[in-house]
Amino acid sequence: MNRRDDEVPVAPEAAQSWDIGPIVRELRAQRERWRTARQRRLTAGGREFPARAAIERILADLCGALFPMRLGPDDLQRESEDYYVGHTLDRALRALLGQVCLELGVASAEAVHHVRRFAEALPGIRALLDADVEAAFAGDPAARSVDEVLLCYPGVLAIIHHRLAHQLHGQGLALLARIVAEIAHAQTGIDIHPGARIGRSFFIDHGTGVVIGETAVIGDHVRLYQAVTLGARSFQTAIDGSLEKGLARHPVVEDDVVIYAGATILGRITIGRGSVIGGNVWLTHSVPPGSHVTQASTRQEQVNH
Template sequence: MKHERHALAALTPEKDVIDDVVGKLCAPSSYQAFACRKLTDSPMPSLEILSEVVDRLKAVLFPGYYGDSEVTPDTLAYHTGCNLDVVFRKLADQIKRGYCFVCVGQNKACTGCEDQAMEKATAFLRSVPDIREKLVLDVQAAYEGDPAAKSPGETIFCYPSITALIHQRIAHELHELGVDIIPRIITEMAHSETGIDIHPGARIGKGFFIDHGTGVVIGETCIIGDNVRVYQGVTLGAKSFPKDENGNPVKGLARHPIVEDDVTIYSGATVLGRITVGKGSVIGANVWVTSDVAPGSRVMKAKVVDKG
């Protein structure tokens, strides 16, 4: 034992080495590029708390599948009310933290954030029934669209696309309410878990089904109609974007595709730019598309359309 303690002591760095590294890492010049509000007067958004908020929302949206699996019709109101009460309080606090996080990055004075956060959390709570209605149609689309699915419930338990859509539809409502950073954190939780990357700003219609799902990317300004199906490896992305006088990308421009109703996009297809894929079209596997597709078209092989 004495020999082990001696060996461990020999592995301990000199105090002046620690002091030197600490000094460099704590110098404002080292962290000012990403400085967080917690270093001044307001805590950062919490990944742990936001994960709890999403888990409680899952238990509300699909009771029995998430949360308490023993919930019954007699106890449903109790469980739903308890979860929503916690969601409201914790979400309001996280929304406030998100506002403060953005404010410090833009050197703004943070005023009225608490009142705004309460208003946004209240508005979000009112949207939860609509979120469930959309998700139920997504579940039904997954069940009807995959012969391997034995029941709608199986898709809730097992399909990564349903997990990704739960997160995205929650995050999208918050995004539409003007909530800062929290929506992106929520969608990135699902991205890490499922390999499906859907920006919270994307507008997704009813009955959306992502089959398999791994590697799917759907950009911020993408608009997807009703009853659309995409397969693994599909990218709905930006072709290019203008830059300002300083060479930085101009934010907020519509740069992702519009996919109309009843479109199917097979695995590995890449659809780029603010183009429209017309209603009822089929995009084949591994196709590269950068120009409009007329309704009812079948695009089965790639071709060079320009040099842009």
């Protein structure tokens, strides 16, 4: 076979030519410096923290168990649906137990309790997700069926992950919850912190670029469009200059609110029930129920001030 002019010949021994040993030693030294600086004690054994790849597999199983005929295997038959759900859920929960033990740092009855509590929440999560899917179908004239919505809409995938992550977060499993949220973020471009509280019948249309902060509170029947931000306006600091954690710093969005594409809503403000926030609005103050806020109205307000 003739070699192309732009190809560079590589000798067979090239694979053996890298001087790996010193690099491995330097990498080990850097790891040890990092761990020493953070007072991490090294222990024998395997992983010390949950594994993202394992959590991705758990999520796939949970989605299949929640929606077996749509998100389960392509050869699943209705008569074996319960068997599949039971088998898949058992596998997912056993794997989740291992990840919970890693987050807690011990294998204990506490970890079993966490997984049992999470499992018991799944029927309620499925009921919330049914309402979310219906809201997406009702809110998008392009949707032809609820099945299309569930199979294709990134906003629905994001809210499935969020409902699961929020349950973990509420149980104090913050790292597992955040990994679940970031898996959804990577897949959909929608960034929802697992601490955010989101009511029933929630719909994100299109979705790319949506950001919902940790302490945001969203009511029932709320609809967001792409590139909406529910963020913090400022960050309080402690005496030593470090950021204060966990303070309420994100918006409260009441029931039946619609927020159009590109709107940025910052700070612990309240968007009153039934309000409509127009596209590309920048809002840092509360608005009463039934408000209609547009770029033109915010510009007029600035002029009046």
